[in-house]
Amino acid sequence: MLQSTSLPAAGRARLPSRRTATVMAASGKTVMITGGNTGIGYETAKVLLAKGYSVTLACRDASRASNAVQRLQQQQPGAPVDYLLLDLADLASVRDAANKWMDSGKQIDVLLNNAGVMACPRMETAQGYEYQLGVNHLGHFLWANTLLPLLKQNPNPVRIVNVASTAHMFGKMDFDDLQSRNNYDRWRAYGQSKLANILFTYELARKLQPSSSITANCLHPGVVRTELSRYLMTDPDALTSKLLTALFTPFTLSPEQGALTNIYCCSSPDVEGISGKYYDSCKPVASTPASYDTATAAKLWSVSEELTQAYAKAPAAV
Ligand SMILES: NC(=O)c1ccc[n+]([C@@H]2O[C@H](COP(=O)([O-])OP(=O)(O)OC[C@H]3O[C@@H](n4cnc5c(N)ncnc54)[C@H](OP(=O)(O)O)[C@@H]3O)[C@@H](O)[C@H]2O)c1
Incomplete structure (x- = not known):
């Protein structure tokens, strides 16, 4: 049985058609959403x-999570919704x-790795990794790989x-400077972490296919x-970025609109069996040539394994 989402007014932003926002009724399926307590993740959870999905919000802050x-x-x-504490800035968490x-014995049908941070001043995760690479990529790399044996079952x-x-x-x-220790630039570091998301997705899709029924895709939400x-907003050194943000605000999407490509990739029958793609406005599109470089993707995978290895196994039982 198919159902359609009701689309919000398009405004000036580019939006997917009503057809592409069609989602599959999925009673009994479970979706795990990192960072689902606000923004795009929260709106995705709502839809x-x-x-008919059961939803777990994987969030770092218990009070923001329980409020959501x-x-x-x-x-x-x-509604079948709960939360799980997860701080992507700490690999032990x-x-x-x-x-x-x-340990809960519950399955996951859709793993939506949505949480993210953008353009922060240079900070480090609990393990001393640059914060944007650490949260956006390394945390999700360990999260997905640790859950993979469960997903395979x-x-x-x-x-x-x-x-x-x-x-x-x-x-x-x-x-040579993955942790952006030299001449830190907040936007370059964000760009690197988001390129890492795409390289990781394509490499994961290659490793899983063709024998697996697990697909891996990525997206730009708008x-x-x-x-x-x-x-x-809180950094006095970020005046130019702040002014540009204010200038472009009228052309941006609402969180409801911004969630549509998430919802599409998580639930549309159009995406069933499709893997290794990058979506924008509910359509597969090309990402940059650099993101298709298989040698870079393989190197990122092995470097990410090294950086997360110490946390890849369960602690010894006491
Ligand atoms: N908004 C855009 O224009 C845009 C454009 C392109 C891509 N994206 C991507 O879309 C995704 C969602 O962003 P959004 O716009 O919805 O931003 P948002 O409103 O700031 O939501 C980000 C979510 O990530 C969570 N998060 C941050 N650090 C975390 C950590 N260490 N551990 C666990 N969760 C953490 C936040 O939790 P707290 O609430 O506790 O901080 C929040 O739930 C991000 O990956 C972002 O890069 C957004």
Whole structure:
């Protein structure tokens, strides 16, 4: 049975057609959404709940997460939604959250790796990695890889969806200074982390296909009015970026509109069995030539394995 989402007014932004926003009624399917307490992730949770999915929000802040769960349950009484604590800036938290989920005996049908940070001043994760690379890529790399044995046991098709960005265009994998220690530039670091999201997706799709029923795709959600620019708003050194953000605000998407490509990649029958693609406005499109470089993708994979290895196994039982 097919159902359609009701699309919000298009405004001036480019939006997918009503046909492409069609989603499959999926009672009983479970979606895990990192960073689902606000922004695009929250709006995705709202629509997927309405379509019959069970939703778990994987979030770093218990009070923001439980507040989001409450709001979703107020809008949809009895909705099957809960949260799991996950801080992508700490690989120990990533490993523990994944293990906790696997111990629960519950499956995942859609793993939506949506959480992200953008253009922060230079900061480091708990393991001393540059914050944007650490949260946007390394945390999700360990998260997805730790959950993979569980996903492989799922008798039904599984979708892994990574939220990247068109900002991968100005990204370059700088393996000589992956942690951006020299001449840190907040936008270059964001671009690098979002390019890493795409390289990771394509490499994962190559490793999984053709024998697996797990697909991996990534997407750009559009330019969306969310809390993503929080670091720019509070940083006195980011005046130019702040002015540009204010200037472009009228041309941006609402969070409801920005969630449409997430919803499409997570649930549309059009995407069933499709893997290794990059979506924008609910259509597969080309990402930059650099993102298709298989040698770079393989190198990123092995470097990411090295950087996360210490947390890749469960701690010894005490
Ligand atoms: N908005 C845009 O224009 C745009 C454009 C292109 C791509 N994207 C991508 O879309 C995704 C969603 O962004 P958004 O616009 O919805 O931004 P948002 O409103 O700021 O939401 C980001 C989410 O990520 C969570 N998060 C941040 N750091 C985390 C950590 N260490 N551990 C766990 N969760 C963490 C946040 O949690 P807290 O609420 O606790 O901070 C929040 O739930 C991101 O990957 C972003 O790069 C957005």
